[in-house]
Structures are given as structure tokens and as C-alpha cells.
Amino acid sequence: MGLFIVCLVFVSCGDSHNWTKNQKQGKRIYEALCDRCHNLIDPTEHTDAEWAKAVPRYGTKLKLKNNEIAWVVDYLSAANDKTK
Numbered sequence: 001m002g003l004f005i006v007c008l009v010f011v012s013c014g015d016s017h018n019w020t021k022n023q024k025q026g027k028r029i030y031e032a033l034c035d036r037c038h039n040l041i042d043p044t045e046h047t048d049a050e051w052a053k054a055v056p057r058y059g060t061k062l063k064l065k066n067n068e069i070a071w072v073v074d075y076l077s078a079a080n081d082k083t084k
């Protein structure tokens, strides 16, 4: 019983996704910067391929580095729950 409660608390406190370190960094960048010119777009609105094109397009406007762009794409393509 004790263990059951601990698990429940753990699940409800944490983000339901197990983001990798890179995805967490991408999420932070996305949420901090990609709402400058428009509302944040829900990750599920675009496919992996669309995100892979959009993030470099707008990321360069934000002067993101290549690795930061890769983190954001990594996060969005994990968050959209789609592969194509």
C-alpha cells in the first residue's frame, strides 16, 4: 500500500513523458522562444517532417545554434506522437 501511494505521487508530480535530456532542453527553448511572433503551436499540429523543416526556418531567426535546433526538433517529434 505504501509503495502504491508513492508511485501515484511520483506519476502525478512528474511530466507524464520521460523526456531525454536533449528533449527537455528542446522543450525549454521551444516554450521560451517560439511564442515571440505567434502563439505556441501544439506539437501534435505537425508531423516530424514538418517540424524538421519549420524549426530550422524559424530557429535561425532566433539565432539558435544547430544543436539547439536539433533538440527542439527532437522534442517536437517526440511530443507529437506521430512518426510521419
Ligand code: HEC
Binding pocket: 030, 033, 034, 035, 036, 037, 038, 041, 045, 046, 054, 055, 058, 059, 061, 062, 072
Ligand atoms: C520572427 C518571428 C517568428 C518566430 C521567432 C517564430 N515564428 Fe513561427 N511563424 C512566424 C510567422 C510570421 C509565421 C506565419 C507565416 C509564415 O509561414 O512565415 C509562422 C508560422 C509557423 C509555422 C507554420 C504555421 C502553423 O500555424 O503551423 C510553424 C510550424 C512555426 N511557425 C514554428 C515555429 C517554431 C518551431 C519557432 C521557434 C523555433 C517559431 N515558429 C518562431 C514567425 C515566427
